[in-house]
Amino acid sequence: MAQSDSAREGSRPVTGSLVPRKDSPGTDIFRNDDGDCIVRSDLGCYLQTELLENGCNIRIRRLHPVCLGGDHYVGCVGEPNIYIIKGSSYRVVQDLSTDKGARVFELHPKCRDGDHYGKIYGTFFIIFQNQGIICSVTDLRTAEHEIIFLLPPEHHNGLYYFGIGKFLTLIKMDEKWGAQFFLYLGLRFEKLESFYSIHPDVLNFFPGGLTLTKGVSISGWKCIKTLHNDSDSPITWSDKVILKVGYAKQKMSTIEHNWSLSAGMSLKAGELTKLITRFQFSFKAEYGGRSIHTEQEDWNEAEEEEESVQVTLEPKKNLYLWQYQLGIGQEPVLFCRDIQFTKENNPPDRIPLPLVP
Known part of the structure; x- marks a missing residue:
């Protein structure tokens, strides 16, 4: 060429990056008993893999038409439910490809308009990135047991936030090592437990992932x-x-x-x-x-x-x-x-x- x-x-040379969730509507990530799941509503499908870091047993499954267009997708290890948040309500299903067990509820006003949603051990967390706060609740309908934490400034630059077991996990770009995900114990970022790179076969499915692999x-x-x-x-x-x-x-x-x-x-x-x-x-x-x-x-x-x-x-x-x-x-x-x-x-x-x- x-x-x-x-x-x-x-213009200056471009190094590239994964596209953050805020600039890729309908994209989200969570881990449940089926493994790590990356949802891309714009493609009409989602990727499941054993682990982000090993890229084993990658399966691509279609999104049921009713499950398309969610603002956020939340899952959790140890429970079958997947939560699809759209506007002021959310849908609970057990399978994104079949819409199995669907129920719909209204979000409590305090639980609306978050930038990121996740769940760890029975507790939902909602990150309001611009406000620099994390809201923790046990029920999205009632905002029961609401606790507000400050989002530490050094963790404001996450591209995606989600839960893995008892860990709050965020994906961000490292200038030297590319896309990494970091596991912190609890919602207060008390301790960095571990961090990993994302397998190239998984990166390719992320918005912007081709930048890092190709x-x-x-x-x-x-x-x-x-x-x-x-x-x-x-x-x-x-x-x-x-x-x-x-x-x-x-x-x-x-x-x-x-x-x-x-x-x-x-x-x-x-x-x-x-x-x-x-x-x-x-x-x-x-x-x-x-x-x-x-x-x-x-x-x-x-x-x-x-x-x-x-x-x-x-x-x-x-x-x-x-x-x-x-x-x-x-x-x-x-x-x-x-x-x-x-x-x-x-x-x-x-x-x-x-x-x-």
Whole structure:
């Protein structure tokens, strides 16, 4: 790929990050008796694995339509219930793929509008990140046994907070070691018990995870043909140009090799990776994305296509034909239909895809 938009704009290099829960609605994480679970409502499914750190027995299961669109998802070791919080109410189910045992309750006003929700040993905790407080209750309907703790300033930068047994757990980015999760005893962060890195096969499912396993997104124009007119007269050049158009499926499909998709999933092999890749391009640059929409592009397997071109070249001049491409890491993975000529050997200035507001 020739020159990326970020390079041309003179922006600083992007290191990338997981997308925090606040910027990825419908994404959440919890641990229950089935293992660690990462919910991605935007993909319509969730990932279950034995442990975040080992990535064993990864299964991808669909979300029941009623369980889609939750603001928060909470589970706990030792009980079958999963809590889906949406607006001012919450739904209790025993299986996110079947909606088994569904019940609906109203949230107590004190339990609404939290930034993060979790549960450890029968106690719910609600983190109001901007206020720097943790609210502990035993019942979300009544706010019974409410206790307020201060969220220590050094723990304000968590991307996700959830419960593992008796530990309050947070995921955050480490400048040297990438995505890590830390287990603290109790809700007061009294003691750091242990910390772990997240397995790459699990990271790939997180919003922004491809940034950490494959590299940041790149986009830009690549020169695919140069035309020369060395004569003293204008000439008309008419020919067919061969373009590769579409999605480099094989380069990305390895993400799914260690995933087992449940029978209830309607997506075929490779389709889930396609969705994850497409969303990656829409994320902000700070999360390794490009802040662009690509839904209208050709996401079928990349193939070569002929494009008829006719142009007039002035005497002693050149023309440069460019194609817009997107990649993850240094590998192009999406070849767009957009082509453009320039008279100088500099890529076009415009970005041909719609920007995310």
